[in-house]
Amino acid sequence: MGSLGYFTKSDRGVIQRAAFLAEGLTQRYFGLADDLWRRNPYGIFTLKEVNYSLCNPNAFANVVRFRSRRDLSGSRPHKDRYGIVLHDPNILLALLRSGCPDLWTLGLFVLTHELTHIVRFGEHGVDFFASAEDREAEELAVHEMTSEILSGVTNTNHVLDLYKCGDYSDTGSLDISSSQGGC
Numbered sequence: 729m730g731s732l733g734y735f736t737k738s739d740r741g742v743i744q745r746a747a748f749l750a751e752g753l754t755q756r757y758f759g760l761a762d763d764l765w766r767r768n769p770y771g772i773f774t775l776k777e778v779n780y781s782l783c784n785p786n787a788f789a790n791v792v793r794f795r796s797r798r799d800l801s802g803s804r805p806h807k808d809r810y811g812i813v814l815h816d817p818n819i820l821l822a823l824l825r826s827g828c829p830d831l832w833t834l835g836l837f838v839l840t841h842e843l844t845h846i847v848r849f850g851e852h853g854v855d856f857f858a859s860a861e862d863r864e865a866e867e868l869a870v871h872e873m874t875s876e877i878l879s880g881v882t883n884t885n886h887v888l889d890l891y892k893c894g895d896y897s898d899t900g901s902l903d904i905s906s907s908q909g910g911c
């Protein structure tokens with residue numbers, strides 16, 4: 729854990745491994761192709777790597793969507809790409825609370841939740857710019873799915889209890905172009 733409250737290189741390694749497991753679990757849960765994430769690569773960013781305007785300060789993470797400059801020119805059909813912005817100071821602070829699990833478990837929970845959002849946006853036609861009311865319903869649905877995906881995975885029941893829907897909010901989904909934030 730870094731003194732400035734940002735992920736260290738070692739923390740990033742834990743997150744990368746958690747992301748790998750979260751990818752497999754979500755792909756299997758939704759019955760999607762084995763190469764789903766290879767064909768639809770997404771980025772994982774921390775607060776230092778993005779403009780602060782792209783973050784919801786009260787969340788553990790949020791999804792961003794972007795299009796390449798070539799897509800923006802309209803010369804070919806666009807394909808949305810997504811990124812997960814991890815709010816590492818919030819995650820690290822949560823880990824200091826008594827009873828909170830380790831970074832691996834909390835990271836797996838957050839990443840599974842965000843990848844579920846990305847599948848819903850990309851494969852299920854969920855509106856990225858939905859109304860507040862629809863977002864709330866989507867949040868409930870995503871939380872339920874995350875619970876199902878992680879049921880039986882070591883330690884995650886505890887996280888799911890701690891962060892029942894309402895406590896864990898990431899409704900700050902934002903749309904950006906690929907020219908911003910190095911995304």
Ligand SMILES: [Zn+2]
Nearest residue numbers: 841867870898
């Ligand atoms: Zn969410």
